[in-house]
Amino acid sequence: MGEKRQVDVVVVGLGVGGEEVAGRLAEAGLAVVGVENTLVGGECPYWGCVPTKMMVRAGLALAEARRIPGLAGSATVTPDWAPVAKRIRDAATDDWNDKVAVDRLVSKGASFVRGTARIVGPGQIKVGEDTYAATRGLVIATGTKAVIPPVPGLAGTPMWTNREAIEADTLPSSLLILGGGSIGCELAQVFARFGVQVTIVEGGERLMALEEPESSQVAAEALTADGVRVRTGVRASEVAYGTEFSLKLTDDTVLTGEKLLVATGRTARLGDLGVDTVGLDPSARWLSTDARMRVQDGVWAVGDVTGNGAFTHMSMYEADIAVRDILGQGGPDADYRARPRVTFIDPEIGAVGMTAVQARGAGIDVVESHVPLSSTSRGYIHGPGNEGFIKLVADRQRGVLVGATTAGPSGGEMLGAMSVAVHAEVPVRTLLSTIWAYPTFHRGFGDALKGLGFDR
Ligand SMILES: Cc1cc2nc3c(=O)[nH]c(=O)nc-3n(C[C@H](O)[C@H](O)[C@H](O)COP(=O)(O)OP(=O)(O)OC[C@H]3O[C@@H](n4cnc5c(N)ncnc54)[C@H](O)[C@@H]3O)c2cc1C
Numbered sequence: 001m002g003e004k005r006q007v008d009v010v011v012v013g014l015g016v017g018g019e020e021v022a023g024r025l026a027e028a029g030l031a032v033v034g035v036e037n038t039l040v041g042g043e044c045p046y047w048g049c050v051p052t053k054m055m056v057r058a059g060l061a062l063a064e065a066r067r068i069p070g071l072a073g074s075a076t077v078t079p080d081w082a083p084v085a086k087r088i089r090d091a092a093t094d095d096w097n098d099k100v101a102v103d104r105l106v107s108k109g110a111s112f113v114r115g116t117a118r119i120v121g122p123g124q125i126k127v128g129e130d131t132y133a134a135t136r137g138l139v140i141a142t143g144t145k146a147v148i149p150p151v152p153g154l155a156g157t158p159m160w161t162n163r164e165a166i167e168a169d170t171l172p173s174s175l176l177i178l179g180g181g182s183i184g185c186e187l188a189q190v191f192a193r194f195g196v197q198v199t200i201v202e203g204g205e206r207l208m209a210l211e212e213p214e215s216s217q218v219a220a221e222a223l224t225a226d227g228v229r230v231r232t233g234v235r236a237s238e239v240a241y242g243t244e245f246s247l248k249l250t251d252d253t254v255l256t257g258e259k260l261l262v263a264t265g266r267t268a269r270l271g272d273l274g275v276d277t278v279g280l281d282p283s284a285r286w287l288s289t290d291a292r293m294r295v296q297d298g299v300w301a302v303g304d305v306t307g308n309g310a311f312t313h314m315s316m317y318e319a320d321i322a323v324r325d326i327l328g329q330g331g332p333d334a335d336y337r338a339r340p341r342v343t344f345i346d347p348e349i350g351a352v353g354m355t356a357v358q359a360r361g362a363g364i365d366v367v368e369s370h371v372p373l374s375s376t377s378r379g380y381i382h383g384p385g386n387e388g389f390i391k392l393v394a395d396r397q398r399g400v401l402v403g404a405t406t407a408g409p410s411g412g413e414m415l416g417a418m419s420v421a422v423h424a425e426v427p428v429r430t431l432l433s434t435i436w437a438y439p440t441f442h443r444g445f446g447d448a449l450k451g452l453g454f455d456r
């Protein structure tokens with residue numbers, strides 16, 4: 001016979017979003033139960049952002065060392081995966097142990113339950129035999145899992161998703177990657193830099209298909225320069241696995257590789273959560289919410305599960321809105337106009353707001369400008385590794401930026417100023433009169449802004 005407990009709020013899923021909600025509501029004095037079936041912190045610290053960015057950092061160090069000839073002398077570069085794997089195991093994930101995170105949450109006053117939560121009716125959540133009645137509400141923060149495409153022969157093979165790729169202590173000699181989005185591109189470049197023969201198979205016509213075409217081009221060139229074979233516009237039609245993977249493509253070519261990484265997108269973890277007991281569709285790809293993160297009365301959702309952009313910063317952003325709503329604190333509604341994202345390849349590709357095509361699709365009278373980084377002072381000074389560009393998308397009528405892409409050695413860092421410009425709708429005239437320090441990469445904004453052709 002299980003325990004029955006009445007609390008104010010139950011938070012299901014304690015990734016970055018759920019942990020933030022549970023911790024803040026507990027600190028505010030509410031009785032909160034947080035339920036997590038894997039690791040508190042979720043995908044980002046254990047199988048996502050943090051370990052992948054450690055990998056990227058290591059790959060970048062190799063690439064920079066390889067740029068020494070012609071710039072600063074000579075260098076012999078011998079890649080070794082062991083320190084990367086060790087750093088991920090010891091420093092990033094504590095050997096995939098969440099004790100520190102659990103203690104952090106409990107120290108804020110939340111109750112922590114390890115297990116799989118199932119909704120069994122309005123405000124009623126079961127974990128094992130125990131039942132929790134959430135009088136103020138339920139917060140769903142169950143994140144996403146990798147989509148495995150229905151390619152004949154794929155199911156049941158020892159394919160990698162991001163999790164196995166990140167846990168790898170040793171690298172394969174060859175790797176096939178299905179999907180040329182953020183995960184595919186970042187991991188392809190890292191592994192190639194460590195000597196793995198990598199091939200990406202992207203079903204769409206270009207890598208990073210949701211971003212500007214120039215981003216796709218820069219990504220394809222950078223990956224190719226690192227030795228990655230990039231195949232676009234083809235899909236896997238059949239998979240076979242014996243001692244290695246064999247991938248038959250829709251153009252009848254066959255690729256082989258020691259490992260196969262599936263990186264074809266993510267879908268919300270909703271299937272067996274019991275959302276049907278509160279009238280929601282368990283087969284939906286995402287849980288949609290209003291601008292206060294409410295799914296329905298007494299149910300909020302935050303983070304990847306909402307489909308508003310599967311990024312840690314979006315999860316934290318939505319968590320903040322849900323917390324304020326639950327506590328009756330008011331504050332701004334969710335606003336996705338200036339959603340930033342950065343793909344951490346070299347060059348880093350940052351983007352905020354709309355692409356030019358999206359802006360036109362939204363009926364905006366678009367004016368755009370594009371500046372190659374190599375034509376800017378800092379790009380020229382930087383020399384090898386200066387690939388990249390700045391692209392601005394403006395609304396001619398309103399005189400404000402609605403989108404920007406910043407690709408280059410610090411593409412993600414450069415994005416900051418453009419995020420402010422798009423979010424705060426800073427007039428292009430004001431941006432044109434801004435002083436940009438010389439010779440920074442971001443000084444290229446001055447050139448790109450002039451290219452929009454607005455009067456001062
Ligand atoms: C390889 C990779 C690299 C990434 N890199 C970046 C990056 O550089 N920058 C960035 O911003 N984002 C990045 N992301 C995305 C980022 O990891 C996610 O946006 C973030 O983890 C979302 O947090 P979340 O709390 O919404 O979901 P999650 O982190 O997925 O957490 C949800 C939690 O809910 C738990 N759960 C699910 N169902 C139940 C249940 N029924 N009962 C109990 N617990 C349950 C899960 O176990 C999980 O721990 C990356 C993702 C991947 C895969």
Ligand SMILES: NC(=O)c1ccc[n+]([C@@H]2O[C@H](COP(=O)([O-])OP(=O)(O)OC[C@H]3O[C@@H](n4cnc5c(N)ncnc54)[C@H](O)[C@@H]3O)[C@@H](O)[C@H]2O)c1
Binds near residue numbers: 179342
């Ligand atoms: N730097 C970052 O912030 C970062 C890094 C990694 C992941 N992420 C997050 O994780 C999410 C998931 O990443 P992802 O790379 O898996 O997804 P994605 O949506 O970014 O890219 C998936 C790609 O796979 C392709 N595809 C789909 N089915 C295919 C098939 N059968 N064969 C070949 N190609 C196919 C799609 O056309 C698409 O280009 C991202 O959207 C992002 O939100 C963020």
